[in-house]
Amino acid sequence: MQSRSARWRAHAVPLVVAALAGSLLAPSAPTPAAAGEHAVDSTWRGLGYNQDPLFRGAGDDTPGNDEWTDAAFQQMTQRVDYIRPGLVRIMINRPWFNPSGVVGSYAWDTPQMKNVFRVLAHYRQQGTSVVTGMWGLNDRAFYTSADAARLQADLMAKFRDQGYSNIVQYIGINEPNSGTGLKYGDWVTATTNLRTAFGAAHLDANLIGGPDTAEAGIAAQEGDLGLMSVPVRNAGTDQNLVWRADGLTGFSARLYRTPDDTGADWTFQTSKNGSTWTNLTVAQSGPVVTYATTPWYRVDVSARTVPTGTNYLRLTMPKRDGIERAVSTITLTTAVASITDPMNDLTQTVSHTPGWTYPGGSAANDWWLQSALDRQVAQHEAHFYVHEVDLGSPPDYPEAVVAEAVRQLKAADGGSVILGETGMKAPGDGDDKDYSFTSEYAHGVRMADLAVQEARAGVDGAMAWCLDGYDKAVQCGMWDHYQSPGKATLRPWFYTWSLLCRYLPSGSRIFAPAQPAGVRVLKAKLPASAGGGWTFVLVNRGSSPATVSMTAQTGTITLDKYVYSPDRAPADPATGFPVPADSLRASFDNGHDLTVGGNAVAVFTTAH
Known part of the structure; x- marks a missing residue:
């Protein structure tokens, strides 16, 4: 028997998540407004991804010792140019430019740094904002030293001198609270040193963000960073x-x-x-x-x-x-x-009495809010992974969790909040993590669902883990760049993530309409640079089709409809890039019905 589609009226409403309201298992629906448009409280910088800038040649087992071939670089840039990311995170390893280990003595012409500069130059040409920082530096004595700060400032000064003005944030080391033995006070010392070193190098200290902490644990306390x-x-x-x-x-x-x-x-x-x-x-x-x-x-x-x-x-x-x-x-x-x-x-x-710790008590929870309250950085950034794949947790919990964390951070100092890494927690640990789920059709729906929830929750941007893999054991990407051109097959989630990066561009005004159960709904007023039109996104986690009545002051507009469903995901046969499944001409001033299939994603946009 054919199932009937669900119907829901989704007018523009504010996202409301209160610390004492409701259960995480059954989050409260947004409260409908009587009239008017109500935007999410964010300054949208877009969606993007993490990228390893190195080329790992198929015939060389030594990572990063090969320079990009023209064919491989062309394949990568053709794909990222289609994606049009708002933000890209590119982290640097110290040995790539400081193999001697002597601070002040640098090798900028190594194969690794040639790769870095080539990738950065392409993003500069495309106008893509880049977030950078360093892997490693986990030795406490060095990390908290003035030499470590000078090393990082020298790296950023080199990027400045090369003209990479599209680098918008420097976040120091990766996940300093995750298995490094570092304490929050160490990060404060290192960040204080970094501000001094940036000043000496005539760099803008407002570029410093962070603390780049592993904040997956915020789900343990439902986004409440102030425990x-x-x-x-x-x-x-x-x-x-x-x-x-x-x-x-x-x-x-x-x-x-x-x-x-x-x-x-x-x-x-x-x-x-x-x-x-x-x-x-x-x-x-x-x-x-x-x-x-x-x-x-x-x-x-x-x-x-x-x-x-x-x-x-x-x-x-x-x-x-x-x-x-x-x-x-x-x-x-x-x-x-x-x-x-x-x-x-x-x-x-x-x-x-003594014994209470602030906040959170857990190293995974206490750095993000503390750094905001301490006014340590102007740009807040951390990582958030969800447990739908490894633990089977409900797909609808991220929005409430992230919204509560973002609310507390912005209340502390009003700074921007981005997710430097986001995605699904992979089963397993270390080198035994199983990334096979990234090849499933369902992952395209999962990642679209996560992106919509995070945008509704008020983040200013989020970067998926990852673009094209880090090595053969870390098959996290939308494809694997160690495969030769022509064999680097796009994984299904490229389809949805690329659409959301492309059609929710930086500068959009994000709205969080009411949602029927199991369906995620987002709308965005696009900036003038993207034509000033509209994008509407529907993600349906249910098995039956759903119909949503969307309201926005659009006048009569023409939209392309992109569909990602189990039986239909139109793509260009030459590139694999999504192509419209249909077009729609309508006015949404008084509401207009949009449909999405079961276990599917639909993106309606005026942009091209």
Whole structure:
């Protein structure tokens, strides 16, 4: 029996994600607006990818010792020119330009650097913005030294002198919080040194971004970067946080715990004078697992009234070896006000015992927000991978998670927020990671879904891992560039990712309309450089077709319709590049129906 298509009216609405609202498993739908256009709060810089700038010749087992052949370079540039990325991340290895290890003595004519310069020159010619930085530098003594800062400033000065003005951000080392042994304070020291070195080299310190941390763990606490954690394995006594609110009438709370904690022994007490305490009985929800490699469990404490005359509330976390717990938010209510403490510092508490760490408690969570609150960098950048492939987590959780993290970062200092790496977490570890999922048809839908959710969540840009692979063991790309031209087959996700890079260009104004269940919806007002028209994107994770009524003040326009579905993905036979499946002429001023098939992506655009 043929299934009926779902119908949904998707007017322009604001994206609303509150720290205390709803469950990650069932995120609240955006709230419809009565009228008018409501844009996502972002300065859109576009989608792109990570790229290894080296050429790895098929006949040479030594990575990077070959210069690009003209044929291989032409294949790569033809494909990236079709993609039209908004952002490209290209990281540099120290031995490529400093093989001697002596700071100040550089070799800019190595095969590796010739490759780097050739790739950068092409992106400069195309007007593509580049984010760069360095792999490695993980030795703490060197990383925190003035020499390391000078090394990086000398690299950026060389790029400046070569005329690569399209380099828009320098992010230092890759994932300093992931298996390096470095601490946040080390990154602060290195970044402070880097600003000094940039100044000495007459480089703009506002180019410095970061901290380039591995933030996949934000899913463990649903995007809440401001948690106060109690690592009780080293605590000698009970840990307390105390709030004062004269005339307190009630409170509610959200807490998290690690899997090995029952969460049964944290307690709340009230006091009239701050010295005599009375235990409170509270009702709390059952633990709800979150989605991460190491999941935490969310527990909500229901709204609770307190005795008349209460002026103090205390949360006590008893000593328990080997576990970690965190408080996400506390909302205090009086007769005249309701105040929510987001727990991103301790200024709203009147006293506390030692042992609380800020924020997050986990190295995967605490650098991004801390750097924003400290005003360490002007451009915020980190990595976010989702667990749909390796853990089977629901595909609809990234938007709420990322939106909460972005909200906190932008509230801290208003800086830009980009994802320097994004994609699906590969099963396995290290060299044993299995990237076979990148060759599946479904990966084209997964990556389009992720891009739409991240754009709706308010990021200013995101770069997929990766363009064309890093070596034969890391088959993460849209093709593998170590294969000879003519044999470097495009993987299915090239189809959708290239369309979204191309037709959601930098400078677009992003909108997040209401969405039917299982369907992701995005619309974008394009900049004048792209014709000033519109792009509408529908991603359907369900098996049945869906129809969405899209509203925008367009007048009568003509759009190309691109389709990526199990039985239809029209492409140029010579290049494999997407071609329109159809065209549409309509006005969206009063709403117009758009359709997308099951397990499919549809992109409607006025751009060419």
